[in-house]
Amino acid sequence: MIDLRELLASIAAPAPDGESAARRHLDSLTKPPGSLGRLEELAVRLAILSGGAPSVVRPVIFTFAADHGVVAEGVSAYPQVVTAQMVENFMRGGAAVNVLAQQAGARVVVADFGVASPLGRSPDLVACPLGPGTANIAAGPAMSRALAIRAIEAGARLAAEAIDAGADLLATGEMGIGNTTAASAITAVITGAPAEQVTGRGTGVDDATLARKIAVVRRALEVNRPDPRDGVDVLAKVGGFEIGGLVGVILAGAARRVPVALDGFIAGAAALLAVTLAPASRHALFASHRSAERGHARALEHLGLAPYLDLGLRLGEGTGAALFVHLARAAALVWSEMATFKSAGVSSSEGASTAPSEASPEKRIAPAKPALEQP
Amino acid sequence: MIDLRELLASIAAPAPDGESAARRHLDSLTKPPGSLGRLEELAVRLAILSGGAPSVVRPVIFTFAADHGVVAEGVSAYPQVVTAQMVENFMRGGAAVNVLAQQAGARVVVADFGVASPLGRSPDLVACPLGPGTANIAAGPAMSRALAIRAIEAGARLAAEAIDAGADLLATGEMGIGNTTAASAITAVITGAPAEQVTGRGTGVDDATLARKIAVVRRALEVNRPDPRDGVDVLAKVGGFEIGGLVGVILAGAARRVPVALDGFIAGAAALLAVTLAPASRHALFASHRSAERGHARALEHLGLAPYLDLGLRLGEGTGAALFVHLARAAALVWSEMATFKSAGVSSSEGASTAPSEASPEKRIAPAKPALEQP
Numbered sequence: 001m002i003d004l005r006e007l008l009a010s011i012a013a014p015a016p017d018g019e020s021a022a023r024r025h026l027d028s029l030t031k032p033p034g035s036l037g038r039l040e041e042l043a044v045r046l047a048i049l050s051g052g053a054p055s056v057v058r059p060v061i062f063t064f065a066a067d068h069g070v071v072a073e074g075v076s077a078y079p080q081v082v083t084a085q086m087v088e089n090f091m092r093g094g095a096a097v098n099v100l101a102q103q104a105g106a107r108v109v110v111a112d113f114g115v116a117s118p119l120g121r122s123p124d125l126v127a128c129p130l131g132p133g134t135a136n137i138a139a140g141p142a143m144s145r146a147l148a149i150r151a152i153e154a155g156a157r158l159a160a161e162a163i164d165a166g167a168d169l170l171a172t173g174e175m176g177i178g179n180t181t182a183a184s185a186i187t188a189v190i191t192g193a194p195a196e197q198v199t200g201r202g203t204g205v206d207d208a209t210l211a212r213k214i215a216v217v218r219r220a221l222e223v224n225r226p227d228p229r230d231g232v233d234v235l236a237k238v239g240g241f242e243i244g245g246l247v248g249v250i251l252a253g254a255a256r257r258v259p260v261a262l263d264g265f266i267a268g269a270a271a272l273l274a275v276t277l278a279p280a281s282r283h284a285l286f287a288s289h290r291s292a293e294r295g296h297a298r299a300l301e302h303l304g305l306a307p308y309l310d311l312g313l314r315l316g317e318g319t320g321a322a323l324f325v326h327l328a329r330a331a332a333l334v335w336s337e338m339a340t341f342k343s344a345g346v347s348s349s350e351g352a353s354t355a356p357s358e359a360s361p362e363k364r365i366a367p368a369k370p371a372l373e374q375p
Numbered sequence: 376m377i378d379l380r381e382l383l384a385s386i387a388a389p390a391p392d393g394e395s396a397a398r399r400h401l402d403s404l405t406k407p408p409g410s411l412g413r414l415e416e417l418a419v420r421l422a423i424l425s426g427g428a429p430s431v432v433r434p435v436i437f438t439f440a441a442d443h444g445v446v447a448e449g450v451s452a453y454p455q456v457v458t459a460q461m462v463e464n465f466m467r468g469g470a471a472v473n474v475l476a477q478q479a480g481a482r483v484v485v486a487d488f489g490v491a492s493p494l495g496r497s498p499d500l501v502a503c504p505l506g507p508g509t510a511n512i513a514a515g516p517a518m519s520r521a522l523a524i525r526a527i528e529a530g531a532r533l534a535a536e537a538i539d540a541g542a543d544l545l546a547t548g549e550m551g552i553g554n555t556t557a558a559s560a561i562t563a564v565i566t567g568a569p570a571e572q573v574t575g576r577g578t579g580v581d582d583a584t585l586a587r588k589i590a591v592v593r594r595a596l597e598v599n600r601p602d603p604r605d606g607v608d609v610l611a612k613v614g615g616f617e618i619g620g621l622v623g624v625i626l627a628g629a630a631r632r633v634p635v636a637l638d639g640f641i642a643g644a645a646a647l648l649a650v651t652l653a654p655a656s657r658h659a660l661f662a663s664h665r666s667a668e669r670g671h672a673r674a675l676e677h678l679g680l681a682p683y684l685d686l687g688l689r690l691g692e693g694t695g696a697a698l699f700v701h702l703a704r705a706a707a708l709v710w711s712e713m714a715t716f717k718s719a720g721v722s723s724s725e726g727a728s729t730a731p732s733e734a735s736p737e738k739r740i741a742p743a744k745p746a747l748e749q750p
Contacts, residue, residue: 030464031471032452032578036694037667037687077407077724085721089405094714096406103701103708203407204724292412310685311702312412319411326478326701327686333478339469346460349452349579 064242067133068178084117100322155248173318183269185238198295231276246270254281264291268299288324439617442508443553459492475697523611530623548693558644560613573670606651621645629656639666643674663699
C-alpha cells in the first residue's frame with residue numbers, strides 16, 4: 001500500500017550539479033556542441049533526474065478510464081457509454097494508443113478507475129473502480145476527499161509496481177467522456193485563468209455546446225469553491241477518478257526519479273495538481289506535446305514546461321506521450337551510442353585532430369544506468 | 376542509367392481525388408475526426424502520393440558527402456578533413472545519424488560524392504566521386520553544368536535502386552564542411568532573400584566568421600550570377616556535389632511516388648532546386664523539421680511545406696529526417712492498424728451505437744499498398 005503523505009515526503013528535487021557533467025558528456029560526442037538542440041536538453045534533463053545515463057527501454061503508458069457525472073449537463077459530443085466502449089477497444093488493441101504504443105515499444109496499462117457502463121471481463125484490465133463515475137461537478141463535489149486520496153494512491157501503486165518491474169519511463173493517458181470539462185475546471189482553479197480561456201472543444205463540440213461547457217465550468221467553480229493551494233481539494237471537488245490516478249503516477253515517478261511523459265490537456269491538469277502537492281515533482285515531468293485543446297498551453301506555462309511536439313493532437317489516451325517516447329529514446333541512444341571525438345578520431349572545432357584509438361574504450365564514457373532504487 | 380530529362384518528364388502531380396477518400400477512411404477510425412491533428416494530415420498526404428495505404432516499413436536515409444572549395448574563405452568552424460573523418464565515423468556507426476537511423480529501423484546509404492581527403496576502404500561506402508570537392512564559389516562556379524547533371528543523375532540512380540529494393544520512404548542527409556555556405560547561396564538565389572537573411576552559423580561559427588560567410592555568399596552570387604529559373608545552373612554555380620545528389624533523390628522519389636523526408640537546411644536547398652526543375656516534385660516532399668539554421672524557415676515557406684518537428688536541430692546528416700520516420704510510420708500504422716467505429720462497436724459522435732460485428736472484416740478497409748511500379 002502507498003500512503004499519500006509518505007509519498008509526498010519522499011519527493012525531492014534532483015541534485016543540480018549533474019547538469020555540467022551531462023553537458024560535458026554530450027559535447028564529447030561527434031557533433032557540433034548543442035547541434036541536436038532540444039534532444040540534448042532532453043538528454044540532460046533525463047540524466048539529471050536519474051543521476052546516470054538516460055535509458056528508455058521499458059516505457060509504460062498508463063491509460064486510466066473513468067466516467068464523469070458532468071456529462072448530464074450535455075458537455076460532450078459523445079454519449080457516456082463511449083468510455084466503456086473505448087476501454088473494450090483498448091483491450092482488443094484497436095485504439096490509437098494501442099497502435100502508437102506498440103510502435104514505441106511501450107506497454108499500456110489500462111485501468112478502470114470508475115467507468116459507469118458495464119465492462120466485459122478482460123484479464124488485462126486493471127480494476128481500481130472508485131464508483132460509477134464521479135458526481136456532477138456543476139451541482140457539487142465530484143467525489144469525497146477520501147476517494148480523491150484513494151485515487152491518487154491507487155495510481156501511485158500501479159506506477160510503483162511498473163517501476164519495480166523495470167519501467168524506465170512512465171507516460172500518462174486517459175479516457176473519460178466529459179473529462180476535458182473537469183480538466184478545464186482544474187486548470188482554471190490552479191492557474192487562475194478565467195473559464196473561457198481554458199475550456200475548449202474536447203472531442204469536437206459545436207459552438208453552442210462549447211458555450212454551455214464554459215458556463216458549466218464556471219458553475220462548478222462557484223458551487224464548489226476549490227482551494228487552489230490544495231490539490232486534493234481541487235481533485236475532490238472538480239476532478240475525476242482517472243485524473244487522480246494520473247496524479248499518483250506523476251508523484252510515484254517523481255519519488256522514484258523515473259521520468260513521467262505527460263500526454264495532453266487532461267495530463268496537464270493532473271500535473272498541475274501534482275505540483276501543488278509536491279512542487280519538486282516538476283523535475284520528473286516532460287511535456288510530450290502541446291495539445292490543440294485550448295487551455296493546455298496555459299497549463300504548460302504554469303508548469304514551466306516546453307512541449308517537444310506540436311502536432312495539433314487532441315485525442316488523449318496517451319497518444320502524444322507514445323509519440324514522445326521515440327524522442328526520449330533518441331535522446332538516450334545519442335547519449336549512450338554515439339562515438340566521441342576522441343574515439344572516432346574526428347577533429348574538434350579547434351582544428352586539433354586526434355588519432356583514432358584502437359580499442360576505443362572511451363566510446364561509452366557514461367556509466368550504465370544504475371539499477372532502480374527506492375527513493 | 377538515369378537521364379535527367381527523362382526523369383523530369385516522368386514527374387507528375389498525384390491525382391487530387393484521393394484526398395476525400397483518405398479523410399473518409401481516417402474518420403471511420405475510433406477517434407474523434409481530426410483528433411490526431413497533423414498525423415492525420417501526414418497520413419492523407421502519404422496516401423494521396425502513393426494512391427494506397429501509407430506504408431513506412433523500409434525507410435532509407437541517403438547521407439551524401441562532399442567537400443566544398445569555399446572553405447578556403449574560412450567559413451566553417453571545422454577543418455575540411457572533418458568531412459572524411461565523419462564519413463569514416465558513419466561507416467563505423469558512431470555518428471548521430473547511425474544511432475537515430477538504427478532506432479528508426481532505417482538503412483543509411485553513405486555515398487562519397489567528392490570528398491577531398493583520402494577515405495579508408497569500406498565495402499559499404501558507395502563511391503560516386505565527382506572530384507576532390509567543388510571549386511571555391513566565391514571565385515567562380517562550383518562545378519561544370521555537366522558535373523551538376525551527373526551529380527543529380529547519380530543521386531537519382533541510388534534512390535531508384537533503393538526503391539527497386541523495396542524502400543518506401545526516402546530521407547535526405549548530408550555531410551560536407553562548408554555546405555551551409557552553398558545552401559545559403561542556393562536559398563538566396565531561389566527565394567530572392569538577401570544573403571544575410573539566409574546565412575546562419577552552420578556548425579556554430581562566431582560573429583566574425585558569420586559576417587565573413589555572409590560576404591562570401593554575396594560574392595558567390597555576384598561572381599556567378601546563377602539563373603534562379605534553372606536549378607541546374609544554380610547547382611553548378613553555387614551548389615555542391617552532395618546537394619546535387621540529394622536533388623536526384625528527391626526527383627527519383629517524386630517520379631516513383633515514394634515520399635521524400637527532407638532533413639534540414641541543406642536538404643531544403645536541394646528541394647528548392649528540385650522544385651525549380653520539376654514543380655510537381657513538391658507533392659513528394661515532407662519537411663521533417665525546422666532547423667535552427669537561419670534561412671531554413673524561408674526555404675520551407677517558399678516550398679509551401681510546414682515542418683513536423685521543431686527541436687532546434689542543426690546537425691544535418693539526416694538526423695532530423697530519422698526522427699521524422701517515427702511520425703511517418705505512426706501515421707501509416709494509424710491508417711492500417713486502428714479499429715473502425717463499426718468494427719469496434721463504438722458509438723459515433725451522433726450517439727448511434729453499432730454492435731460489434733463478429734468477423735470485423737471492415738477493420739482494414741483500405742487496400743494494401745500496391746507493389747511499387749515504375750512511373
